Amino acid sequence: MDQNQRDRNPSEPDRPGLRDEERGFFGDLFQRRYREVTFSALIFAILIGVVMNAAITYAGLKIGFTIGGSAIAAVLGFGVLRGLLRRGSILETNIAQTVASAVNTSNSGVIFTVPVLFLIGYELTIGGRTFWLITLACLAGAMLGTAFIIPLRKQMIDIERLRFPSPTGVATILKSPGAGAAKAVVLLIGCILGALIYLPAGLPALTREASLDDLDRLVAQERISQADADRTRAIDGWITAQAVPDEIVARGALVLSLREARQAYDTAKDSGCDGLAEPRARVRELEAAVDAARQSSALYGDDLVAVATQVARGQQPWESLRDRTIGWAQKPMMGYADLQWRLPHEVDEEATASARAANPAAPELLTIRVDRDRNGKPDLLLTDDRVDVGRWLGIPDEYQLIFAIAPFALGAGYITGKAGLYVLAGGILAFFVLNPLAFNMGWMPTVIEAHQAPGYGFSAFNRPLGIGLLLGGALMGVLFSLPAIKEAVKSIAVASKLKGGGDELGIKTLTVAVLAAFVVLFFADDLASKLPINQLCPVTHEEICEQVEAAEYAGYSIGFETEQARTAWDTEWTTTQKDAFLATLNAKPGWFSGLNSHVRAALIALIGAIWIWFAGIIIAQCAGMTDWSPISGLALLTVVLVLLLAGTGAVVGAVLLGAALCVAITLAADMMGDMKTGYLVGSKPKRQQVTELAVVWIGPIVCMLTLMIIVNVNMTTKGIPIGPGTDTVAPQAQALEAVITGVQGGEMPYMLYGFGALLGSLLGLGAFAGLGVLIGLSIYLPFFYIATYGIGCVINIILQKIWGRGPAESWGVPFAAGLIVGESILALVINIVVLARG
């Protein structure tokens, strides 16, 4: 059919010649001329998104960072839609990866923030008010993040032409069927190589019960501690003798009684505030007894002694003690550390002489340079996930030259190319100039040793200065881009007046989504501000009861155990006493403390929404230019901002908005990346925007439920909801907890953020407005990833010199994309196995 024939039949619904703007909304969305948005793609994507979300949530709580889902979904989409169903098109697979990553992505937003509530001691239960408030805030964040990015798509992708390395890689994967067999082979080789390189880095996350014969070797290889080996042998002794020491059984009985008492107390609490004294006293009595018993058998955890007691009572088989989750030594699967590449043996003559002067039989001591953990062995040069080249080369300890074993970073660096050198330069500036200089000039505390200087510098000044540079650079980028943003919005507004609404979702949709999200955010914050900041009654010092109406003081809600206590607070307590009580909670009044609580919530929601927009721009710029997203840094700033506005005691409100922001910016970055991929394969933006908006609500719910399941399992088995002492240590939430206590204790170096912002904005005044963002990002990130990423950039530059730009791009990008995909898929598989095995 030629073009003239097509134009003669304009009324036929799916006639090939019909233009998109001539269809209705759903007719255009589900047009059948060329498969794009289909039910099979949507269902597949939601399913894979949910699985990825749950698996990555668990992994993120264990290791502190998450992996993106777009590349994985693209490859799986090919496998399922094109391979199994035999009908998927490039654009249909693109919609599948858009939806799957939208469902998956919100997890980093949640797990970087929400667990901090557990760490601080708040209780969250599925169906509880705080749980739903936070979930609601995350949903609002998801809507805001997705909606805010709509007008910025045109500016960042069409006009600014940001590179977006990973999304470019995803597009390369999607286009591989048409790019020719040779490029598909290159992509596949990249995938295989990426997976192979990552395999020994990822496999050690999988563990199994160690055999007794392996214990000494595992201790020698520093895979397990001597205490792990001793405990395992002791357990084996119990199993062999079919007897558990009386002391352990007695402690186990106490632990089991405590668990029962806690359950009884929770049940009593659910049914009202009366009659709590007795179960509470019982819990406290048992807690004290368990603590005392723990002192005499500290080698064994509560889980182990509880199971041992049940075994001794005949309630469980003896073999159930041979379980790595309760204390049997864990043997990790093969990893790079098994190669046992260690630093050279280097004796500290002075320390050895000193030690032998006191004790002639003292062993030879190694220098701190090669034996930082002081275990008498040179440290590993090659651990499972990184290689310490700096120490191998003999660079002074205050410098840090470590490379992460991360094919994805290498691939992302290659796709970024020359612009990535700015990122590398920022990392070098921080870790090769600032930190060593500060150390050698005596600007670090003298308790800090040379090898601790990079870590100290990172937290004391690199991080605030880096985040400040990011903010200043981004602000300058926005200012310089205002004409482009204006043109982009104008273009969308003009297009939305066309029949069918043009290629993008219009300004009206954006406005409605933003307003709806703002309202949800307001309600969530307003209700959160009504939650008491105290867990113990100021008058009786007992646990507060939700049924007693809270009082408001200095912008805070104060809870009580009984009505009498509430009356005493109102009538007998002086302002001085009340202020002193707030001081015990580190609850200083915020800037908005004097306002009516609804007005305060509205203002905070408004500022939060504007901040989310700005943070969305920052994150999209960072991801667009470098592939890195400073999510945790921005979450940290959000929490600080809310604590300053609402008061340092308003932790729930701060975490609530922090979670909303985190979810918003992760989705903003994800959506912008998906839009870039869509642009490269020719997808219509509106179809991606609509499908993403339709599913973003799923992710926060899945992630929150997964988090609660993990918390409940931890509470049952460990008695701790999350954090140290459990498998899910939540490193990012621990960092956020440190920030919250830092704000409460007045430790935040606010001026460093300001100085960084000033320097970042001045940097952006030059020829390249985003320079501050690039430099700031790399100062703020750990250097080992930047170093590996830098190698990718340098390889790209060298290959462009040797082969020319064309071949280096057309052959190098598929390979680099393969590296990203290979690692991502393997990491997901490992995460799923870890999640399934617990």
Next chain:
Amino acid sequence: MKLFAALLITASLVAGLIASVTAYVPKLDMVNAEDELTLNAAAGVADTQPHRIADPVAPRRPRVRPTPGKDLVIDADLLESLKADGETRVRVKEFSWSRWQHLWLFVLATIGLFTGAMLLRRASAKSLAQQTKDDRKSEAAPATLLKTALDRVRQLQREIATMHDADARAERIIHTLDELHEQAFEPFVAARPALVNQYGMSGYAQIMDRFAAAERQLNRAWSAAADRVLNEAELCIEQALQPLEDALARLG
């Protein structure tokens, strides 16, 4: 000029960051007990047994007394003892302009950054203007690149209209668009600084808005051809022509 500006910016950035590091680490000489500053990190070193077997790390200075820890208020006694121990600086929670020893360096750095940025902008604008002048009639001029692209797309449209084998048509579309991307679109996009310089950010945005619309349609045509949905590919090629013409018209 450009090199000088770049060096000035680099040096100023380094100086600014170095100066910032000392903002919360005043010299003890500049600290008064009346300021009631609070330590934000342990000060001094604490071990009276510097060469213990368990921790044989040699301290940088002899350790003489317990370390004053974080959160301690620096009163007169503590100040004296820190000075007596040879401490020269402490990390505190409070900031003060008057205690910031390297404020002067930071001010210099901001001036250097501003000057460097202005010099760089000027030098860039000058060289871009020259480049635009040189490019105007060359094949690398943005307008020439777009005109070539437009002609090539029209030619492709004519070629595929005469071809009957579906695979051959698809291959022709893929091959031509790959070539077009490498030879015309990438150099056009790389000319961003020159375009911004010539048309301003707003004018550049208008040109790129239309160019991107065309490029996206051609990307879609590529995908459709790879999926062998040729009517879609042909429609997209047709729909790419108007925005390409618009972009060319805006280039003047």
